[in-house]
Amino acid sequence: MTSHGIKDRVAIVGMGCTRFGERWESSTADLVVDAATEAFETSGVHKDAVDAYWLGTMNGGFSGMVLSSALKTDYKPVTRVENFCATGSEAFRNACYAVASGAYDVVMALGVEKLKDSGYSGLTRANPPSDGTSTTVTAPARFSLLAPAYSAKYGVSRDDFKAAMTHVAWKNHRNGARNPRAQFRSEVPESKIASAPPVAGDLGVFDCSGVSDGAAAALIVRAEDALNYTDQPLYVKALSFVAGPGTGPIDPGYDYTSFEEVVRSAAEAYSQAGVTDPAAELMMAEVHDCFTPTELVLMEDLGFSGRGESWKDAMADRFALEGELPVNPDGGLKSFGHPIGASGLRMLFECWLQLRGQAPSDRQIKPKGRRYGLTHNLGGAPGDCVSFVAIVGSELG
Template sequence: MGQSIKDRVAIIGMGCTRFGEQWDMGVDELVLAATGDAFAAAGVAKGEVDAYWLGTAQSGMSGMTLSRPLRLRDKPVTRVENYCATGSEALRQAVYAVASGAYDTAMAVGVEKVKDSGYQGLNAFPIPNDGTQRTLTAAAMFSMVAPAYARMYGLSDAEMRTVLARIASKNHSNGARNPRAQFRKEMSVEQLCAMPAVAGGLSVFDCAGVADGAAAAVVVRAEDAHRYTESPLLIKALALVTGDGSGLMDPAYDYTTFPEVAASARQAYAQAGIRSPRDELAMAEVHDCFTPTELVLMEDLELAERGSAWKRILEGAFDLDGELPVNPDGGLKSFGHPVGASGLRMMFEAWLQLRGEAPADRRISTFGSRSLALTHNLGGYPGEMLSFVSILGTP
C-alpha cells in the first residue's frame, strides 16, 4: 500500500453552491461562487494557491475551464474526470500533490452544468467500442439490485418496497432542512410506496435527480494548517479502486454487493486505523444514486452486517438522530447529481458537521462524541464500477 496519507494533509477552507436548476448561473458563475467561498474560508487569495485541480465530466475539456473565470496567471490547472467520482478525484490528486512536497497549497474544484443546456442530464461522448457494452439505462441496471437482495435475504416485494422508501424518506427529510439542497420537501414512506415504477421496481423517487452545482476545497500540509484555521479537517484516508468490468460477464455475480466498494472501504479503514467503522465514524456521506445502492452500501462499507442493512434502515439506525447518521445533508437524493461536484459536496457536509457549523436542526447525533467522517463515491454500474472512499477527521 505504500506510505499512508493519514494526517499529512488538511482541508483549511471549503465552499459549496446550492445545487439545482441554476437558470442564472453558467459554469463560470458556479466556479466563482464555490471557489470564492473556499478562498474566504481559508483566508487565502487565488494567487497564494500554488496549483489547481478541476473535476468535471462534461462541462469543460481543459484546465482553462477554471483558469478563465478565475483569471489565473502562471498557475498549473489540471482537469480530471473519473465517472461519478470526478470531484473526489480532483481532491485526491490535490492532496497527494501537497503531500509529495511539490506544492504548499492546492485547490480542488468540482463543477457540472447539466440543466437548461440543450441536454437533459449527462450524455456520454460517442467513444468507439467493441459493441459488447451494456445497453440498459443506469436506473435499469441498479434496479436489478433490489430483487436480488430480496431473494438473497428473504424479503417480500412489499418489504423491499418499504425499505427503499424508508431510505428515500430519510434523505428527503434531511434535505428538507438544507438550504443548499435542490429538493426540500419531506416525503413519507406511504407516499413513496405509492409511486409508480419507472425502471424495474424503482419509482422516480428512488432515483437521484439532475442538477447544476459546484464545490471547492483548499488543502495544505497538516503542519501548516494552524496558520489558516483553528479547526482544519485532516485527511485520514483516500482509497480508490477501479474495477475491470468483469462482473457483467461473470455468471456468479449476484448484484447484492459491489466488490469495488468493499475493497475501497477496507483500504480506507486500514489507512485510517479504523477497526470498527460502525462504532468509530460520526457520519457517512454515501453515493445514493438509487435507493437500492444505499442499501447495499451499508453492508459493503461495513456499517451493517451482511443481510442486516434492511433491518437497520427500518430501525432508523442511519437517521439524523440515529446511531450513525448517513447522508445528513440529504444525499444525491435531495441534491441531485452534478457529476463533477458531488464528491466535494459530500466533503463539504463533513466540513460543516465535524466542525460544529451545521445548524442545530440538522446536526448529527454523534457530534461531540466522534470525530471521523466517511465520504463515498461510486462511478459506473453493478458489475463495472469504480469506488472512492475518504476518511476525514478533526485533529
C-alpha cells in the same frame, strides 16, 4: 495493501459549496467563482497564494482553462480530471497527494458540472462506439437489479425491501429539507414515495437521484501549516480509489448484492485511517445514493451493517440524523441531484460543516465522542465500476 496512505499529512482549511439545482441563471464559470470564493473566504487564503488547482468535471470543459479563465488565475497550473461519478473526489485525491509530496504548499480542488443545460435528463456523455452487440441499458435499469437480487439472496420479501427503499428516500429528503443548498427541499411522505410512477423494476421516481447543476471547492495545505489558516481544520486520514476489472456483467458468479470495488476501497481506507469498527467510530457518512437500493447495499459493503441486515437497520432508523450512524445528513444525491464533478466535494463540504459543529442546528449531528467523517462515491454500474472512499477527522492522531 495497495497504498501507504498520507494520514495526517494534509488538511482542509477552507471549503465552499454552491446551491445545487436548476441553475439557469448561472454559467459554469459563475459556479466556479462562487464555490472558490467561499473557500477563500472561509480560510483567509487569497487566490494568489494558491500554487496549483485540480478541476473535476465530466463535461464542463476539456482543459484546466475552465477554472483559470473563470478565476483569472495568474498562470498557475490547473489539472482537469474525470473519473465517472467520482470525478470531484478524484480532483480532491490528486490535490492532496500534490501537497503531501511536497510539490506545493497550498492547492485547491474544485468540482463543477452543469447538467441541466444539456436539454435532456441524464449524463452529458456518449458511450463509446461498439460493434452493435452491446445492449444499451439505462442507469436506473442497471441499479434496479439490486433489489430482486438482494431479496432472493437474503430471503427478504419484495414488499419489505421496497419499504426499506422507500424509507431511504424519505430519510434523505427529510435531511435535504433542512439544507438551503439542496436542490429538493421538501419532505416527502412515504406513501407518496411508494406510489410514485415506476422508472425501472421496483425503482420509482423517488428512488432515483435528480439532475442538477452545482460546484464545490476545498483548499488543502500541509497539516503542520493548517492552524495558520483556521482553528478548525479537517485532517485527511485516508484516501482510497479502486477501479474494478469490469467483470461483473460477464461473471456467472456475480449476484448483484455487493460492489466488490466498494468493499476493497473501504477496507483500504479503514486500514490507512486505523479504523477497525466503522459503525462505532464514524460520526457520519456521506455515501453515493444514486438509487435507493444502492444505499442499502453500500451500508453492508462499507461495514455499517451485517450482510442481509441493512434493510432492517434502515427501517430502524440506525442511519437517520438521530440514529447511531447518520448517513447522508445533508440529503445526499436524492436531495442534491448529481452534477458529476461536484458531488464528491459536496460530500466533503458536509463533513466540513458537521465535524466543525457548523451545520444548521436542526441537522447538526451530536459527536458522541466520534471524530471521523466518511465520504464515498462510485461510478459506473454494479459489477463494473470505480469506487472512492475518504476519511477526514477534526483532530490529529
